[in-house]
Amino acid sequence: MKQALIATLLLGLAAAASATEAGDCATNKGAFLTGTVTAAPKFAAATSTIQGIKLSHTKLSLVADQDGKTYEVAIDNVFATDYVKNASSMPASLAAIKVNDRLEVCGAKYTSGVGIHWVHTNCGDTPTTSAPNGWLKKFSSGGSLGSNVERSQTYCYLWN
Incomplete structure (x- = not known):
């Protein structure tokens, strides 16, 4: 019973924080999702390169709270x-x-199928619904939200 109460309180705190985050995502022209990972990350080798940089991906599955x-x-x-x-x-x-x-996650939902991508910085460009200024953040076991792990701008020059 005590564990269930603690879990409920943590989810409540996460939901309150997410309301602000959802507003930030909308400002950045993204689609906002929170949820639970149901399939572990898998590496997807690059199918293209830009200036010799392989554009690999990581894919996972998430059941959305929304x-x-x-x-x-x-x-x-x-x-x-x-x-x-x-x-x-x-x-x-x-x-x-x-x-x-x-x-x-904050990003662009797929136009076909059920998915979301562009969960990363847009390198300072003006956000659009097809190229939002997105992010990917992980909640700690205590319910606090971590920083965006998809914020590196090292390779932004590839798209400028």
Whole structure:
């Protein structure tokens, strides 16, 4: 009973914080989701390169609190704060995400299928609904929200 009460309180705190975050996401032209990871991150090798930089991804599944749907979350590795150039594995910050972890994402929903991408910085460009200024944040076991792990601007020059 005590554990259930603590879990309920933590979810309540996360929901209150998420209301502000949802507003920030809307300002940044993104779609906002919170939810629970149901499939662990998997590395997706690059199918394209720009100026010799392989554009690999990490993908995971998330059941959204907002609508109960399972979303594929496609994460661009080059924006991870600990990305290693042209690595053949996902960044450690993304590999640390586990099944049952709680995440908050802001990005662009897929136009076909159920998924979300562009959960990363837009390198200072004016946000649009197809290129929002997104993020990926993990909730701690205590309910606090971590920082955006997809905020690196090291490779922004590739799109400028």
